Amino acid sequence: MVHRNGPATWLIELSDWHTSVPARLMVLAAIGLLLAAGAMLVHLTGGTPSVHAHLMYVPIFLASAVYGVAGGLVAGLLAGLMLGPLLGGSLESVQAIMTSWGVRTLWLMAIGAGAGLMMQMIAALGREQRAQALRDPFTGLPNQAALMEDLDAHLAANAGDKAKVAAVLLRATDFADIVEVIGIEDGDRILGEIGEHLSRSCPEVRGCYRFSTSELAFIVECGDRETLKRIARTLHGAATDPFDVDGVPVRIEPAVGLGHVGADATIDAREAVRRTRVALRRAETLERNWVSYEPTLDADASTTLELIGLAEQAIEAGEFTLQYQPKIRLADRRPAGVEALARWRRPNEGLVAPGSFMPKLEQTSLIDTFSRFVVRTATDYAGSGPLLPVSINLAPRNLADERLADALIDGLQQTGTPPECFMVEVTESGIMREPRAAIALLNRLREHGIGVSIDDFGTGYSSFAYLRQLPATELKIDRAFVHPLEGDAKTRRLVLAMIEVGHALDLSVTAEGVETEEQARILTELGCDLGQGFLWSPAVETSALHKWLAAAEPA
């Protein structure tokens, strides 16, 4: 353990060692034996002038290391007495012999006291260093190293019933944003206060630690999984209480990972903490308040890792392709555009739909490389294909990627594609991640004449305030609203309202996921402009798309 490596470590351990009675007796016996042995050797080899007298320093230093000043004094006294008065060599008078003995004894006591003082000071310094190494200086809370040490101690103390012990990790998911506004000092202070507030709010908490910049860890003692869930709810709830910063209430957005140790006797602190991290990551990706560790989460994490590892090579190896799905103008049922949808052609596995890799890919920087491929392929196609608008999907991360916008604008110029024949599809939640940057990027695309479509409308974060500001040209009603259209009058009224919202904002409205003629008829009746779905065609290769278009549009 890192914090144990210091110059005074051996000294601290030595001076802490005699706390148990058997150890104390052993140390005393060793000191006694060394004193006796030293004295005997001096007597047998001709007295104090012999260098062997210095042997007495060994037990004196040992006593001073273990018992400090008092130990050094007593050992010095004993050593002096045991060397005896008659070892003065050439001294003749009794008085001179006695004085020499007394001075020698005092000298040994002074050495013992001095050594004890020095050793106590070094040990105190070492203890201070160790305490500092176990504490986060910014919040005053114990740190990760202390957590590992304490958690191991709790697990050892509950060895018969490890299921009682659990580790909990709480992350202030918006800590970076908070720090940007209130500064790192106040951010740290708030995190420390939250830690103390949570420890007070939840009696099962046995320790609160600063785990990382934005994370607090807790050791809790709980009866079972149900209690742990209740604890998670309490901690999450208390963590959302506002904290005062210069009169302004500041509130964090917490996510909690629970690492229940269970009955497995082999689990140590590292494993318990690893579990909380896996659970916390899942809570964040699912946007849930808390998630409890399950072994299946490990499998998911490794598949994600494996998939992401494979995706990087797959981009280089050209295993990704785009397929295109037509959009139809409902009024006259003529083709009105195509949407490019990514497919992964995996060796031996055939075509893989984006649902299984896109959400994961979108969370890594690989999406940047991937989206360049999409932009390149789709602009090439738009330049050579049917003069119909081509749409591509942009991930939330793409909306902060200025260079991707450059690549798109360049791609259209190079292929001679009119920008009106190109469109990007973005979701509202994607825009809301970083609204200013996203709106600026979309405005830039609009200024070049590229269309902007609001995808999956109705399923995510819908803010009319933002919707009004968005430089959009199209609204795509999510297929979740299209499927129930046939039987449900309420859905019909809702879809009508969505269409009217779109029209009120001068947007063309597309319904996606149209599978039946009846759905198409209702949508046409409600005034929806375009439709897209299996009723007409799934996403297909370009050659199949061209055949379909030729058949749909008689010369």
Ligand code: C2E
């Ligand atoms: P999306 O943008 O909502 O795409 C529409 C999805 O609905 C496509 O699934 C499409 O095949 C499917 N679909 C079309 N018509 C019907 C229908 O009638 N019924 C049903 N049940 N489904 C229909 P796909 O191709 O699996 O794509 C899933 C999602 O993956 C897309 O949803 C989009 O969010 C994402 N995606 C696909 N390609 C890309 C890409 O190149 N970049 C990014 N960032 N995301 C992509």
Ligand code: CA
């Ligand atoms: Ca889309």
Ligand code: CA
């Ligand atoms: Ca969609």
